Amino acid sequence: MDLAYNEEYVEFRAEVQAFLKANKSSAPKGRMGWGQADDKSRTWQQLLIKHGYAARTIPKEYGGFGAEPDILKNHIIAEEFAIAGVRPGHSGDPRLVPVVLELGTEEQKHALVGPTIRGDMVWCQGYSEPGSGSDLASLSTKAVLEGDEWVINGQKIWTSGAQHADMIFCLVRTEPDAPKHQGISYLIFKMDTPGIEVRPLVTMTGEAIFNETFFTDVRVPKDQIIGRRGEGWFVANATLKHERGSLGDPNQLEGRFRSLVEMLKSEKIDGKPLIEFPIYRDRLLKLQARVLSMKCNGMRILTANTKNEEPGLARWIVKLLGCELNHQMAALAIDVMGELGVLYEDSPYLRNYGMWQRNYMLDLGLIIGGGTAQIQKNMIGERALGLPKEPKYDAI
Amino acid sequence: MEFALSEEQRLLQDSICRYLESECNLDRVREAAENNVTQQAEVWQGLSELGIQGIIIPEEQAGVGLGFLDAALVAEALGRSVAPVPFIGSSIMAPVALMAAGSDDQKEAWLPKIAAGDVVFGVGVTEQIAQRETTGIKSDGGKLTGKAMFVIDGVDANMLIIADDDGALYLVDVNAAGVTRQNLKTIDKTRAVAEIVLEGAAAEVLPGSQNDREPLLKTIDAGRLMLAADTLGAADIMLEKAVAYAKERKQFDRVIGSFQAVKHMCAEMATELEPCRSLIWYAAHAVYDIPDEARLLTCHSKAHLSEVGRFVAKTSTEVHGGMGFTDLLGLHYWFKRIGLDRQLLGAPELIREQAAAVQGW
Known part of the structure; x- marks a missing residue:
């Protein structure tokens, strides 16, 4: 140490x-x-x-x-x-660049990486579908090769930023007869390709962070694929790994906690700061213990990474615990504000521009997104603790 | 920058765990518990040969001279094995009090004996955290009068360190005139706490504690850190046992660990517990290396491990179903150990209030 x-x-x-x-x-x-x-x-x-x-x-x-x-x-x-x-x-x-660098062709690396890191080429992710959420590999958007072009038909959902994106990286079924994990390909194409329709999906925060994206006979040049045909699932798993790593970041938890402390000190009931009320203070202290332990857990992962060791459980839990903790911090902030904590939009008396109210809802979205809490628990149970998978039934 | 155990620390922990697995298995624990033995003599002797009693005592006083992270690894191992030995009071809190406030003569007189396993110390400081049935302890001209409850390792002690109402620390010989001891039976039969009644008992003050509460607070911090580590070890094995049981026990033609309801209980235990390990490492490291943060981290370690420990103890028992509730599996030894750890030296609510005060909140 x-x-x-x-x-x-x-x-x-x-x-x-x-x-x-x-x-x-x-x-x-x-x-x-x-x-x-x-x-x-x-x-x-x-x-x-x-x-x-x-x-x-x-x-x-x-x-x-x-x-x-x-x-x-x-x-x-x-x-x-x-x-x-x-x-x-x-x-x-972060979901795309590591994949292009790892699995893309030399030509793709030159064409895609530079503009993407400069912010000139903005991407959206086409993974989830209305019928394929946690069971992502069951996705049914299909692409058929006609001559030198893929012809894509189907629908994606949760495509955040699709309305501003220049490009999409997208999982599509290209081998309908193969087992479900082996029938998927990873295609990349421009969002202004004819046949793409983006409909904003308004969430509980009141904003359209996500979209539904529809593909009708979208024609894409044959070489706009990363990895080989039918290998898309494995390509995508490399990106999921990168996305999961970024949710629940301890630096962000600490920053949030500092703002929460400021709120308990500045917000008052009958002229007395909330931090002087033992019941609110106790909730704050409980959260502090969790934030500190995630900070220490983060240092442990960091050291494992520098030594090229697998951090194991310490890493598996970050998304689940980090997102939950963010949500609990927002929940306390709202309780501290009381009635002020349900003001919204451009209401007078709003604290921090309504950041906590928005986060309280947004964080719930993050508990669900990027692999739901329940999927995280399955992964922890199966991959970290070695418990057996649920047996598969043909139908229920 | 390296946040990890050193090779030596891993070896230390391995050797203690291996020793305890062979010499302090559940049968041994059960036998001791059924005979009301809270200091299993052979195990205590074996640990002495591994240098455990003197782990934090400096080499000049015949100790091993290691730090609190090493000590926490030992406490964790003892918690894993629910070992019936007086480690936390005698090997950690008493040396901390002596090192922080003892005169040179007192250190020379007692630290080598503690390190050699020739004396067992009980530590009574609970009244300085929260008084229950007692009215405190008064000192008058080198004599103590009052009642110290929940004296840690007090049942097997030859010597005591007792705090008076001002937080000054005193050495008291258990056999001195005016000292009466009563065993307080608790749920946890692997350790025992005593009540000590003092009626004008001769006592020798640790001079550094006379006008300074810091030695008392350091003693309490050290005890809390070890209790947290003990809970970590006990909870860790309760998780392991639950996972092993879930992989083996079949119902509805499947192992129960394949049911998400059970799998998620296991995942939740692992998720809550894993960051606790890092928290304790950091807190223990901070005692000598980042002293400004040590008290806050120690408070949080004790309070948070109490909460997580309780959750794991309950959940693991539930994963074991009816068997978890019986004496047959012996799971309750860990359940109860965690239960005692939680209350000793301050329940989480009290400790969080102190953590707030440390930060000026």
């Missing part, structure tokens, strides 16, 4: 801090990175790539910074940006 960083990392941290101090004012607000494509975000991202704080390990020839992989430096960057409250950069769409 040695929590000190050696000189190289101490210096690196100082560099990051100095950069943040000098450039903080030009950072865009808000936390979503790779899905946004306004000019301010693009300029900020360019600056970060130039200094190696974004797209750090992506090779120079594909538009990245080209540094050697160093998990601790990545960690220091993430930590310092979180402490400074500055929006971090990104390495392009």
